[in-house]
Amino acid sequence: MRIPTALTIAGSDSGGGAGIQADLKTFAVMGVHGMAAITSVTAQNTVEVRAIHDIPPHVVVAQIEAVADDIGVDAAKTGMLSNKEIIEALAKPLDRYGFPLVVDPVMIAKSGAKLLRDDAIEALKRVVIPRATLVTPNAPEAERLTGIRITGVREAREAARMIVEEYGAEAAIVKGGHLEGSHSVDVLYYKGRTIEYKMPRIHKDTTHGTGCAFSAAIAAGLAKGRSLPEAVEVAKRFITMAIDYGLPIGKGHGPVNPVAWQEIPAERHRVLEDLAEAVRILQSNQAQVAKLIPEVQMNIAMALPQPYARTPMDVAAIPGRIARHRGGILVKASPEFGASRHLANIILEASRVNPRIRAAANVALVEGIEDALDRMGIEARRSQGRLAIQLREWGEVPDAVVLGKEPGREPLVILFAPRASEVAGRIVALARMLD
Numbered sequence: 185m186r187i188p189t190a191l192t193i194a195g196s197d198s199g200g201g202a203g204i205q206a207d208l209k210t211f212a213v214m215g216v217h218g219m220a221a222i223t224s225v226t227a228q229n230t231v232e233v234r235a236i237h238d239i240p241p242h243v244v245v246a247q248i249e250a251v252a253d254d255i256g257v258d259a260a261k262t263g264m265l266s267n268k269e270i271i272e273a274l275a276k277p278l279d280r281y282g283f284p285l286v287v288d289p290v291m292i293a294k295s296g297a298k299l300l301r302d303d304a305i306e307a308l309k310r311v312v313i314p315r316a317t318l319v320t321p322n323a324p325e326a327e328r329l330t331g332i333r334i335t336g337v338r339e340a341r342e343a344a345r346m347i348v349e350e351y352g353a354e355a356a357i358v359k360g361g362h363l364e365g366s367h368s369v370d371v372l373y374y375k376g377r378t379i380e381y382k383m384p385r386i387h388k389d390t391t392h393g394t395g396c397a398f399s400a401a402i403a404a405g406l407a408k409g410r411s412l413p414e415a416v417e418v419a420k421r422f423i424t425m426a427i428d429y430g431l432p433i434g435k436g437h438g439p440v441n442p443v444a445w446q447e448i449p450a451e452r453h454r455v456l457e458d459l460a461e462a463v464r465i466l467q468s469n470q471a472q473v474a475k476l477i478p479e480v481q482m483n484i485a486m487a488l489p490q491p492y493a494r495t496p497m498d499v500a501a502i503p504g505r506i507a508r509h510r511g512g513i514l515v516k517a518s519p520e521f522g523a524s525r526h527l528a529n530i531i532l533e534a535s536r537v538n539p540r541i542r543a544a545a546n547v548a549l550v551e552g553i554e555d556a557l558d559r560m561g562i563e564a565r566r567s568q569g570r571l572a573i574q575l576r577e578w579g580e581v582p583d584a585v586v587l588g589k590e591p592g593r594e595p596l597v598i599l600f601a602p603r604a605s606e607v608a609g610r611i612v613a614l615a616r617m618l619d
C-alpha cells in the first residue's frame with residue numbers, strides 16, 4: 185500500500201513551534217508523508233515575530249505543482265497565506281488538483297503579530313473558503329469572517345453555519361481555544377448538522393502552534409481516508425495531548441508537542457519489554473534471588489521517560505508482586521502500568537531529581553547486604569523519614585538506599601537504575617555476592 189500524502193501550504197516558523205514545522209511533525213506522527221509549499225518565511229520565536237518575508241506567488245504555486253504532479257496529494261491544508269496575491273494564485277492549482285482542503289484562516293500569531301494583511305481577508309473569503317472541505321477559524325477569526333460576536337457555543341454554531349451556507353465551504357469548525365470555560369469546545373457544522381467536540385481545557389502556556397497542528401491533524405485524517413467527523417475527533421484528542429505535554433521552552437508560549445501522540449505509546453511498549461526482560465533475568469537466577477525477597481514481597485517497576493511520567497499510572501510494575509516459592513520465586517503476573525503505588529511514587533520522585541533514573545526494586549535488608557553492595561562498588565545511603573523527601577534533599581539519586589527499621593515497616597533496600605533490566609541484573613549480582 186502506498187503511504188498517504190499530505191501537503192501544507194503555510195509559513196515557516198523559525199522557532200519550530202507553529203507553521204510548516206508543526207504541520208510536518210503532525211503529518212509524521214499521524215502516519216502520512218508530509219510535504220510543504222512555503223508561503224512566507226517568518227523570523228519568529230515563542231515571544232514575537234521579528235520579520236516576515238513573503239515568497240513570490242508563482243513560487244508558492246510551483247511548489248504545489250511540483251509535489252502534486254509527481255507524488256500526488258491525498259489532502260492539503262493552508263495556514264499562513266500572508267497576502268492577497270498568494271491567495272489569488274491558489275485558485276488555479278486548487279481547482280486543477282481538487283484534493284480535500286483544510287483551510288486554517290490564520291490571521292494573528294499567538295504572540296499577537298499580524299500574519300494576514302487586511303486586504304487579504306476578502307480574497308480568503310472569495311478564493312479559498314469556497315474551495316475548502318473544512319475551514320477552521322478560532323473565535324476571533326470567526327468573528328472577523330462573519331461579523332458575529334462569539335462568546336459561546338451558540339454563536340460559534342451560527343458562525344460555522346454562515347461560513348458553510350453563505351461562503352460556500354463544505355464544512356466549518358469554530359474552535360474554542362480562545363473562549364472561556366472548563367472545557368475547550370469546538371463546534372463543527374457539516375451537512376446541515378452541528379457536532380460539538382469537547383475536551384477539558386488545559387491550563388498551560390504551551391499553546392504555540394495549536395491551530396496549525398490541529399488543522400494538520402485533520403488533513404492527515406482526510407489523507408488517510410477518514411470521514412470528516414472522524415478526522416476531527418482524532419485531531420481533537422491529538423491536540424489536547426500535544427498541549428498537555430507541550431514543551432516549556434522559550435520565554436513566551438512554548439510549542440505544542442505533536443510527537444507525544446506517538447512517543448507515549450512507543451515508550452509504554454519499551455517499558456513493558458524491558459520489565460519482561462527484567463523478569464527473565466530474575467527467573468533464570470531464582471534460587472539466588474529468592475534470598476532477597478522481603479516479607480512484603482518484591483516488586484520491580486519502571487516509569488515512562490520525562491516529561492511523560494506524572495502519576496503511578498505512568499509507571500509499570502508486577503501486579504501482585506514477586507513472592508518466594510518452593511526455593512525459587514513466583515512472579516504473580518505480567519508487568520502492567522499502574523500496578524504499584526509505593527514503588528511508583530518513589531520512582532516518580534527519583535526521576536524528578538534525576539530524569540535518567542526510571543526504574544527501582546525493593547529487596548530485603550538481609551545480613552551482609554551493605555557489605556556486598558560495598559564490594560560491588562555501590563554506595564548505599566541511609567534514608568531517614570520519607571524517601572521521596574530525602575531524595576529531594578540529597579538532590580541526587582543513589583544506586584541504593586537503605587530504609588532502616590521503623591515501627592510498622594520492614595527494613596528494605598531500594599535499588600535504582602535507568603532501566604528495570606539493569607536493576608534485575610544488580611539484584612542477581614547482589615544475591616550471588618551473598619552466597
Ligand SMILES: Nc1ncnc2c1ncn2[C@@H]1O[C@H](COP(=O)(O)OP(=O)(O)OP(=O)(O)O)[C@@H](O)[C@H]1O
Pocket residue numbers: 202290292293294321322323359360361362368369370383384385386387388391392393394395396398420423424427
Ligand atoms: N488550553 C487549551 N486546552 C485544551 N484545548 C485547547 C486549549 N487551547 C486550544 N485548545 C484546542 O486546540 C485547538 C486549536 O484551537 P485554538 O483556538 O487554540 O486555535 P488557534 O487560536 O488557531 O491556535 P494558534 O494560535 O496556534 O493559531 C482546538 O481544538 C481547541 O479547542
Ligand SMILES: [Mg+2]
Pocket residue numbers: 288290291322395396
Ligand atoms: Mg490559528
